[in-house]
Amino acid sequence: MKFEDVKCKDVMIHICENLKEDLDSEKCRAIKEHIEHCTSCADYCTSVESTISWYREYDPGFTDDMHQNLLKKLNLE
Amino acid sequence: MSEEKLIQLAKEGDKDALRELVKQHEKTLYSFAFKICRNKDKAEDIMQETFLSMIKSLKNFDGNSKLSTWLYRITVNHCLMSARSKKKELFVEPNDDDELFAEKHAADWSTIPNQSLENKELREILDQSINKLAPDYRIVFTLRDVQQLSTEETAGITGLSVAAVKSRLHRARAFLRNEISEAFKK
Numbered sequence: 001m002k003f004e005d006v007k008c009k010d011v012m013i014h015i016c017e018n019l020k021e022d023l024d025s026e027k028c029r030a031i032k033e034h035i036e037h038c039t040s041c042a043d044y045c046t047s048v049e050s051t052i053s054w055y056r057e058y059d060p061g062f063t064d065d066m067h068q069n070l071l072k073k074l075n076l077e
Numbered sequence: 078m079s080e081e082k083l084i085q086l087a088k089e090g091d092k093d094a095l096r097e098l099v100k101q102h103e104k105t106l107y108s109f110a111f112k113i114c115r116n117k118d119k120a121e122d123i124m125q126e127t128f129l130s131m132i133k134s135l136k137n138f139d140g141n142s143k144l145s146t147w148l149y150r151i152t153v154n155h156c157l158m159s160a161r162s163k164k165k166e167l168f169v170e171p172n173d174d175d176e177l178f179a180e181k182h183a184a185d186w187s188t189i190p191n192q193s194l195e196n197k198e199l200r201e202i203l204d205q206s207i208n209k210l211a212p213d214y215r216i217v218f219t220l221r222d223v224q225q226l227s228t229e230e231t232a233g234i235t236g237l238s239v240a241a242v243k244s245r246l247h248r249a250r251a252f253l254r255n256e257i258s259e260a261f262k263k
Contacts, residue, residue, distance in 0.1 A: 008180050009178050009179075009180055012178045012180075012182070012251070013174070013178050013247065044182070044254075047254055047258065048250055048251075048254050051250065051253050051254045051257055052222045052223075052250065054192075054194060054199065054203055054257075055112070055203060055207070055218075055219075055222065055223050055253070056222065056223050056225075057194050058112070058194055058200065058203055059108055060107070060108060060111040060117055060120065062103065062104045062107050062108070066103075066107065066121060067100075067103060069121070069125075070099065070103060070124065070125055070128065071096065071099070073125045073128075073129070074095075074099065074125075074128055074129065074132060076092055076095060076096045076099065
């Protein structure tokens with residue numbers, strides 16, 4: 001498969017299916033080459049990674065009070 | 078002390094061992110519950126209910142899976158029960174690949190500057206976007222991408238096939254990415 005044959009939509013689906021997974025099929029190589037030549041697909045790839053990264057970093061925190069409340073609820077004080 | 082030993086002691090009624098097991102998993106489970114329900118009070122309730130279930134059923138834990146996997150499974154069940162009390166129309170099931178992967182979405186992200194989570198607007202957008210996503214998809218996305226479990230572990234916890242996990246994951250990723258992009262355009 002040549003990278004010119006790959007459509008942007010194929011790339012978007014592929015990125016979402018295989019993000020960070022090291023696949024080395026003929027299709028993967030064509031997709032990687034497409035991304036290198038297509039700014040919008042490169043942006044799309046970055047944007048999916050950013051989305052995941054934001055949700056990963058978004059931590060609610062855990063306080064001592066919550067720990068104590070939990071032990072109380074479980075009768076483990 | 079190993080987790081296996083702690084579990085064995087906890088099964089025998091050792092409160093110190095039980096306390097230690099709770100301490101080892103409380104932050105992870107609270108964070109996970111919060112990332113599913115996006116509400117701190119509800120996440121705390123779900124975490125507490127999960128540990129109550131753990132204490133009640135620990136004698137049945139056979140050790141064939143990791144304790145964390147078992148606890149995730151209990152938390153997922155509590156999250157789904159909580160979500161069922163909400164109207165189904167509040168959620169979006171992202172199952173239209175033609176719309177999710179429309180080429181119009183590919184060029185949009187460049188309008189979004191680099192954002193930090195310090196940005197209150199971004200946090201609100203993240204909450205609103207994931208709150209729209211159907212709970213079944215939200216759970217797969219959170220287990221796989223946020224908690225960084227493997228596809229196989231995610232399948233084991235949710236009771237889905239590996240293929241179904243992959244399908245829900247790539248749709249959830251695309252849905253969230255598109256929602257965030259749309260929100261920044263407004």
